[in-house]
Amino acid sequence: MKNKLTFILSLLFLAHLFLKCSSGAEFNQNELNSSTKIDQTIRTIDKKTIDHLPISDYSKSWTTNLYTSIDNQTIWIKNGKSSESIQEFFNYLNSDIALNLPISYLSTSPFAPSDQLEKKEVISALRCAEFLFLKDSSLINYDENKLNRSQLISPKEFLEFLNDKNETDSWIEHLIQYKENNKNLIQLHLALNKFTANYGIENNTNENIYLQVPKDSLAFVFTAQQLFKRNFISDTLQDTMYLKEKLASFQALNGLNTDAKLGKKTMEALLETNYSRYLKGIIALDKLRTFPDSLVGKKLIEINIPSYLLRLYVNDEIINTSKVIIGTQRNQTPLFTSKMKHIVVNPYWNVPYSIASREILPHLKKDVTYLRRKNYSLLDRNRNVILADSIDWSKYSSRNFPFFVRQEPGPSNSLGLVKLIFPNKNSIYIHDTPSKHLFARDERTFSHGCVRTQSPFKLVHDILSAENHKYTDSIDVLKTRPTETYLILNDNFPVTISYRTAGINDSTKQIQFYKDVYEKETDLNTLFKKPSIAL
Numbered sequence: 001m002k003n004k005l006t007f008i009l010s011l012l013f014l015a016h017l018f019l020k021c022s023s024g025a026e027f028n029q030n031e032l033n034s035s036t037k038i039d040q041t042i043r044t045i046d047k048k049t050i051d052h053l054p055i056s057d058y059s060k061s062w063t064t065n066l067y068t069s070i071d072n073q074t075i076w077i078k079n080g081k082s083s084e085s086i087q088e089f090f091n092y093l094n095s096d097i098a099l100n101l102p103i104s105y106l107s108t109s110p111f112a113p114s115d116q117l118e119k120k121e122v123i124s125a126l127r128c129a130e131f132l133f134l135k136d137s138s139l140i141n142y143d144e145n146k147l148n149r150s151q152l153i154s155p156k157e158f159l160e161f162l163n164d165k166n167e168t169d170s171w172i173e174h175l176i177q178y179k180e181n182n183k184n185l186i187q188l189h190l191a192l193n194k195f196t197a198n199y200g201i202e203n204n205t206n207e208n209i210y211l212q213v214p215k216d217s218l219a220f221v222f223t224a225q226q227l228f229k230r231n232f233i234s235d236t237l238q239d240t241m242y243l244k245e246k247l248a249s250f251q252a253l254n255g256l257n258t259d260a261k262l263g264k265k266t267m268e269a270l271l272e273t274n275y276s277r278y279l280k281g282i283i284a285l286d287k288l289r290t291f292p293d294s295l296v297g298k299k300l301i302e303i304n305i306p307s308y309l310l311r312l313y314v315n316d317e318i319i320n321t322s323k324v325i326i327g328t329q330r331n332q333t334p335l336f337t338s339k340m341k342h343i344v345v346n347p348y349w350n351v352p353y354s355i356a357s358r359e360i361l362p363h364l365k366k367d368v369t370y371l372r373r374k375n376y377s378l379l380d381r382n383r384n385v386i387l388a389d390s391i392d393w394s395k396y397s398s399r400n401f402p403f404f405v406r407q408e409p410g411p412s413n414s415l416g417l418v419k420l421i422f423p424n425k426n427s428i429y430i431h432d433t434p435s436k437h438l439f440a441r442d443e444r445t446f447s448h449g450c451v452r453t454q455s456p457f458k459l460v461h462d463i464l465s466a467e468n469h470k471y472t473d474s475i476d477v478l479k480t481r482p483t484e485t486y487l488i489l490n491d492n493f494p495v496t497i498s499y500r501t502a503g504i505n506d507s508t509k510q511i512q513f514y515k516d517v518y519e520k521e522t523d524l525n526t527l528f529k530k531p532s533i534a535l
Helices: 002-041 047-051 057-069 084-093 117-136 155-163 171-177 183-199 216-229 240-253 264-271 274-289 353-366 436-440 456-466 472-478
Strands: 300-304 309-314 317-327 337-339 342-345 376-379 404-407 418-421 445-447 451-453 485-488 494-498 502-504 511-513
Touching (some): 057 155, 084 171, 171 183, 183 274, 240 264, 274 502, 317 436
Antiparallel strands (some): 309 317, 337 494
């Protein structure tokens, strides 16, 4: 009986073990099945997948090398999905306008919204690699006036880009900031993004253009129509105060005086399309790509001709911004870089021979007292002062003028009370001017090539303060002296004269667009494809 009971208990125990093992085996199988399902959602991108994509053979080879190096695992797709931030990044890369590039410049065409995630990732990687190539190059070959061919960085460099991302930065931030030392370029890129997001890049030109600025009610109608076409107002039925407010805002965007009046320069800006402004932004960004790294992050004076502004940077911060007057169309201020070496208080003006022989000589022939009245001195070849009334001026012309003309120091001197010298072959310098009223103009092309600044002594003070110069607090005394005084700078820092028709407003940090005053970008605009009006 005991043996029989033991046998029954043993059978029950074995049955229990069998059921437990079966249950465990079923659970493990379920885990395996579940695991298999998870594995099935892990996306891979292999050569077969790549070969089916509508991209060039070179792009296929590049993509194959990239994904082979990471075991064909996806870069941004996780668990078969892309996060909201990754979708935003893909869409950013998919847009020429978001990337601030010419329409259809990249060799890799955008993906369609309905495309599979793997295709979106590959297309995004290729367009990203092409954009990154511009970090060390440029869109435009300025010597030959043509667009450079779009290229890809190497797969190795692309992996470095992926690995260098900080966790706190979004992928878009990482893309824009990567390998970028010039914060002005970053600011301009983001500001142009904001402009196109707000106003688009419409290319709605006018069929009927006024030859003169319209007056009274026609001015109101014209302004409303143009602001509406450019997407700055939602409809043309606006009250006067609202329209003036929007016009002033538009003027600020275009670097004009914000008087809310329809003048010639404002009318010209209203006739310009947003697509034209977009191209100005693209070209300005490209010029910033070629801006020397050696000039970034230190002490620097930059004069951007189309903006009519001078900026003094110290340790990458703007210390001084001043309005400037530049050369006329005939006497254009040249583009170059030199070193600021000294400052002259109460300077003489040694009149250039071309001005003396062509502009001053005709006055002398009419009135020999002209030199004395304008505080000029006449000098012979040995630099000895001679009397103007002892000369028979009828014998001389611009071809045989043998004299030198010098204007004496003083408030009426054409250089004003101070000039800043950065030696160069063009004999260009920065100086004061007695003609202060000209700084109120929108377009300030009045000089023979030199740069006149609105607040010269503030600029001088800021330069001297930045290097703790011993004469920083002596300028007011020095400018009362009857003779010129030279201040030698301890720090010979660079001065560069550049030409960009888009920039950043110091106060608002928003983008501003400027007139192509010397028409240096007219030919560049022909390089870009025109968009449809709907864009």
